[in-house]
């Protein structure tokens with residue numbers, strides 16, 4: 001790797017000051033499973049790497065009395081899937097953090113790192129969108145410069161996002177999903193493990209008390225657009241309708257239609273559009289099953 | 294034990310425990326943990342394969358969790374504890390996993406073996422009796438181009454039975 005300095009600030013303000021000072025010539029490191037691969041491939045020309053794992057707010061999982069949870073941006077996958085409350089209340093997040101990489105990667109890779117790397121094929125972003133998660137961002141200028149951005153508005157292109165000079169992701173906050181809610185994420189890969197999604201779907205549904213009607217829905221697709229793709233047409237196909245195979249099929253078709261993938265070595269355009277529909281249908285069914293408990 | 298290297302202005306001072314022994318050294322801030330172990334600490338048991346997190350040949354245990362040392366900076370281990378393949382055998386002999394790998398012929402060229410051993414130890418330390426599916430899932434981050442994995446899985450099962 002080319003020479004860069006290593007900084008390990010212990011406060012948000014110190015990290016922000018370092019990143020603001022260096023601009024494009026510094027990058028945060030959480031688990032390093034993207035940034036060190038990229039540094040080695042000379043994607044960045046860096047003066048400094050800023051380790052954010054010594055900052056308490058970024059390394060904690062906080063469950064609040066209102067049922068929401070804040071997951072620090074540097075919390076690694078294993079800490080998320082070993083958290084019983086997240087397993088119980090946010091199983092769609094568990095779907096993703098248990099499939100990222102292998103065990104070695106999960107020891108280090110953070111959900112926040114997955115989001116900030118902003119890959120269209122990231123497995124962690126669609127389920128966050130399904131849970132209506134919000135990014136808590138800190139920037140230069142002290143307490144006045146905290147802002148919240150919905151995860152669905154965070155990514156702006158492959159590898160790019162709304163973070164401005166000096167800004168860091170502090171945590172993602174997932175609101176209490178409430179009753180009769182279910183969410184799920186699945187991807188297609190040709191192997192059993194250790195691969196990048198050819199396509200993925202993160203879905204959530206909120207049902208009525210009887211569990212036979214959709215009151216709200218989120219549908220987000222991975223690896224079929226320059227950013228994780230929210231599909232309002234698929235959501236609209238569900239909301240207000242009863243839970244039936246026809247309704248679910250209409251939403252799945254809308255997802256397949258909305259997908260605008262590229263062809264590459266992992267898959268063709270047709271395959272990815274087909275997968276988008278199939279995965280969406282399966283994840284709606286899975287979300288319904290979870291909503292019904 | 295202190296490993297002596299020439300100090301330089303940009304180096305990071307690291308105090309760490311490696312295989313139960315205290316170490317203190319200076320490391321270039323951009324040096325991987327893999328290179329730090331091999332070139333600064335002098336422990337060459339940990340192997341380099343892909344350098345991008347896919348092969349697991351560089352697996353070490355960091356504060357009790359297995360990681361790819363090619364994707365960790367040496368500077369990051371300050372205050373932490375690292376275990377490598379060199380820490381597995383004791384004065385009484387090989388670790389049961391090492392013995393089982395020999396008996397089951399779970400290696401040919403051997404480049405992947407230290408990574409598999411450290412990874413498998415990480416599993417058995419926490420789950421003494423994993424089933425075959427669990428073993429295969431746990432070892433999915435370790436690649437072997439020689440053995441076809443069956444012998445490796447059998448060796449882990451054998452060690453698990455022996456340690457019970």
Ligand SMILES: Cc1cc2nc3c(=O)[nH]c(=O)nc-3n(C[C@H](O)[C@H](O)[C@H](O)COP(=O)(O)OP(=O)(O)OC[C@H]3O[C@@H](n4cnc5c(N)ncnc54)[C@H](O)[C@@H]3O)c2cc1C
Nearest residue numbers: 030031032033034035100101110113114116122123169346
């Ligand atoms: C072998 C292997 C397998 C993988 N498998 C998968 C997979 O199955 N699915 C998948 O989605 N990904 C996978 N990945 C990619 C990667 O592991 C994930 O994207 C991971 O979640 C990244 O998290 P990290 O903490 O390691 O990020 P880092 O590498 O530390 O950071 C990622 C990016 O975000 C920036 N960043 C980090 N923290 C912050 C912050 N707090 N504020 C602002 N910017 C920040 C960094 O500068 C960098 O640009 C794999 C990678 C490898 C090497």
Ligand code: FES
Nearest residue numbers: 342343344349363
């Ligand atoms: S050399 Fe580290 S994973 Fe291959």
Ligand code: FES
Nearest residue numbers: 401403437438439
């Ligand atoms: S024994 Fe040769 S790669 Fe595994």
